[in-house]
Amino acid sequence: DTAVSQTPKYLVTQMGNDKSIKCEQNLGHDTMYWYKQDSKKFLKIMFSYNNKELIINETVPNRFSPKSPDKAHLNLHINSLELGDSAVYFCASSHQTGGPSETQYFGPGTRLLVL
Amino acid sequence: GQNIDQPTEMTATEGAIVQINCTYQTSGFNGLFWYQQHAGEAPTFLSYNVLDGLEEKGRFSSFLSRSKGYSYLLLKELQMKDSASYLCAVWDSNYQLIWGAGTKLIIKP
Numbered sequence: 160d161t162a163v164s165q166t167p168k169y170l171v172t173q174m175g176n177d178k179s180i181k182c183e184q185n186l187g188h189d190t191m192y193w194y195k196q197d198s199k200k201f202l203k204i205m206f207s208y209n210n211k212e213l214i215i216n217e218t219v220p221n222r223f224s225p226k227s228p229d230k231a232h233l234n235l236h237i238n239s240l241e242l243g244d245s246a247v248y249f250c251a252s253s254h255q256t257g258g259p260s261e262t263q264y265f266g267p268g269t270r271l272l273v274l
Numbered sequence: 275g276q277n278i279d280q281p282t283e284m285t286a287t288e289g290a291i292v293q294i295n296c297t298y299q300t301s302g303f304n305g306l307f308w309y310q311q312h313a314g315e316a317p318t319f320l321s322y323n324v325l326d327g328l329e330e331k332g333r334f335s336s337f338l339s340r341s342k343g344y345s346y347l348l349l350k351e352l353q354m355k356d357s358a359s360y361l362c363a364v365w366d367s368n369y370q371l372i373w374g375a376g377t378k379l380i381i382k383p
Contacts (some may be wrong), residue, residue, distance in 0.1 A: 204373075236302070249317075
């Protein structure tokens with residue numbers, strides 16, 4: 160039943176490690192997003208994919224690499240984790256980007272803590 | 275630069291009415307969203323405005339004035355479960371969603 164799902168929900172890891180977060184949506188949406196929400200609660204767009212193609216890539220370090228094997232999945236791989244990467248990462252999806260009134264549906268979030 | 279301003283925190287009483295304001299300065303405008311986010315949970319969609327005026331949806335209403343770069347979310351008959359953060363987000367000319375930091379609403383009995 161879950162519309163947008165992410166795994167894992169919690170991730171605690173050491174500095175320097177490499178980790179991945181997975182996201183899947185079963186809504187038939189064309190566009191998927193990754194957001195980072197820091198301790199001040201700002202939601203910042205990181206990446207946006209439309210039909211497996213990257214359309215937005217904000218100024219995030221290249222240690223972050225999204226991968227979209229198909230339009231229902233958008234995974235986020237992070238290399239050489241740093242303390243500042245600690246945040247909640249949200250995956251979201253929408254029917255299309257650029258269309259009017261396209262609501263984004265969010266996954267439950269992945270709480271990443273880098274020690 | 276692009277900027278969205280909302281009050282950081284507001285407090286209201288159960289059963290009352292509260293108005294949460296949002297002002298924005300963005301490169302272009304293609305609509306404004308309000309999302310609700312309970313602590314520890316994902317944001318969920320509340321409303322969308324692209325034309326000036328008031329959109330009413332049950333206890334929640336959202337207003338937009340494009341000429342003033344201003345919106346508000348009006349919550350009536352407040353319930354304890356309305357305690358949450360309320361995020362204002364604007365679609366800019368590139369259909370990129372620019373988010374405010376959110377307003378934490380505390381409801382007291």
